Amino acid sequence: MSGEKSLKVALLGCGTVGAQVARILIEDGGALAARSGASLELTGIAVRNLEAKRDVQLDAKLFTLDAEALIDSADVVIELLGGMEPAGAYIERALARGASVITGNKALIAARGAALNAVAASTGAQLRYEAAVAGAIPILRPIADSLAGDHINKVMGIVNGTTNFILDAMDSTGAAFDDVLAEAQALGYAEADPTADVGGLDAAAKAAILASLAFHTTVSSDQVHTEGITEVSAADVTAAAAAGYVIKLLAIAEKLEAGISVRVYPSLIKRDHPLASVRGAFNAVFVEAENAGDLMFYGAGAGGNPTASAVMGDVVAVARQLSAGAPLPHGSADSAAQLIDFSAISTRYWIGLTVFDEPGVLARIAAIFGEHGVSIESMNQQAALGDGPAALRILTHRGTEAALASTVAALKALDAVDTVLSVMRVEGN
Template identity: 65%
Template sequence: MDSAVPSEPAPALTKTLKVALLGAGNVGAQVARILLQDADALAARTGARLELTGIAVRNIDAPRDVELPRALFTTDASALVRGADVVIELMGGIEPARTLILEAIEHGATVVTGNKALLAVDGPSLYEKADAAGVELSYEAAVAGAIPILRPITDSLSGDKITRVMGIVNGTTNFILDQMDTTGAQFADALAEATRLGYAEADPTADIEGHDAAAKGAILASLAFHTRFALEDVHCQGITAVTADDIAAAKEAGYVIKLLAIAEKLAVPGREGAAGVSVRVHPTLLPREHPLAAVHGAFNAVFIEAESAGELMFYGQGAGGTPTASAVLGDVVSAARRMVLGGPGRTETTTGVVPVLGIDAVQTRYYIGLDAADQPGVLSKIAALFAGHGVSIETMRQTVHREPGDGGPGTAELRIVTHRAAEASLAATVEAIKGLDVINSVTSVLRVEGV
């Protein structure tokens, strides 16, 4: 008896959809492979044959990890786009990707993209063009790689009200911080290891400075709160200032440090009953029992809070050619089914506009590291200053680094965690601390969430 699992039968199809692929890098090459290798299975799921008509690249002879038919490659991306029903843009960057997407929209093609940088910078105008043309613009692969997060927000949670989205959406920074936490490595050593393993680019600036996470945060906020957010709406702080001492002190206090993208609905200061949305990216202390604290290595996870559904978490591979190709093909199949069955394509939904709030509107907690003189009265001065700014201290730990010598004062490391307070009050408190004569330096300031 043959125990082999039968493959999906190739259906009798009357419709063919022409697919143009822009870019054959790590993700693009895997998308092409799947379109060719799994053509029958994809046809069975969509009701139409997806014909890969060409792959636009800058250099036809460039080496690639996946062997693809040379006849498919072309350098004339514009001609390829004009003849397509579905355009998959995986070139990255702003131009020529933006021009080609607009050309595809003008010619009535469905567009699938993983270009988070372009969407964060120019997403609102692209959405408007797609809406006006009545075509679909899908971008599941732009956030969190293989994790299906955008469709659950737009479809599964469309009958609910999301109040907060908090996510680890950059695998490189999560790997670096996880290495520092688990091995005690310094930032530079953890970054070097991430580069060696291929998690970090030769120029890791977009990752370690938080720009990549900020772009994804803008996309998540746009979908979760039905308002168009761009990159400039996101408060952004990277991880380059996080030290091994910060990691160790956080661990001792029961926390782990993660780079989080956070979008949340907040009250608008001075406007009773009005709500706005703050979007921010920064290193954050999380209690070790929080679900996001257990996300290790280069994995991603997005934690959602909604009024009816409560707390939800989506976890999985956040990068890589094959995982991200899975998200791309999910969008392609979904769009193709709509094209076969008829009806308008699904476009971005903006049911209203809520005010964009700056970081000062946020209520949060601070973790503050101080290098102080080890002498009587230091703690009382610090406590009085906090009280004067309306900020309450939850915990304070002191470690003396050296004993006084020759009758002079010693130094002590202080680690303070505050209660929740307005961001503006906390920031003003930190500035005031710097002026105390008993404080040598403020060594770290990090936000605390999940408490």
């Protein structure tokens, strides 16, 4: 194309994803220009240590330690440093001077997305972050754009590859959490410090972003009820499998009459639910919309190339808009999120107990559920081993978290109950 616009692109960070983004920008210039109507010139890559970049097949002259100077001469800034600072300050600096920003920084967007969007709106810059949720899967744009003429009622996703890898391996091998985690670390599917993943914090950031976009509001990570998978036992997984369920860590954003609920926890879902078949480190997001009905988006949730694909989709979108010359109107949040207290959320529960096998014990346990307004769907007693306590798994109909909590407290106080092994929710219809 002759006479096309040329855009200066600054890259911040050159890790697994950044190196792939740099490669694509350099190798694929022609196709990117044809797609976006603008030629994209990678003007530099800001890194924290020039020595560390020797193994990357890129021109050494591209690297710089001066991120701010690079930002100040760019039309488009791609932030792939991760973490809160200096990433946040860099993004704000770019947006404030009218440069558009693409980032995959879920923690930052979940914490400060609304403030950064406001800066972008004030200068007409664009801020895009498709890579922040579910890696390569196009999910934020379908929610924000394709479903813009519909009403989303619920988003429920497997958005953390590490925990799905662990739960899937526990399901298929029967192994214990600690053993599978060690294996996942050896294979590179889990980090040396896996807290953010197995504790559900990574999924919570993604849940906050999904909720904000799906419901046109602002939800931050600290508003998400978050439970991780560290307490999920091999016995839970096996008993769930026997009952026709699989345990997945779900990020759920739901619009209810009283407001919005955003939560992350390990949950049982039926084996025939589309999310149940998501294996290994893959991600998938299930969306229920008023008119569209049930939709699912599936793909790789992490990795250098998949995440780079999402970043580059955003780069082309930004470049198209810049080459058209007029920014799209900035969508604004309709209002502050009306978040429902977690205790008011109602789901089905699956409770594992060990009980002393004495006459009338089942009746007494059933009575406790009834007294707290929680109705039992099924009770499954496994044979007691010798004289020890027998294992009992109880599936309930819908009840509130508050009712469930008081039921569990009463069960624990019952003499006939040895231990409450696990309390888990059941999602999906």
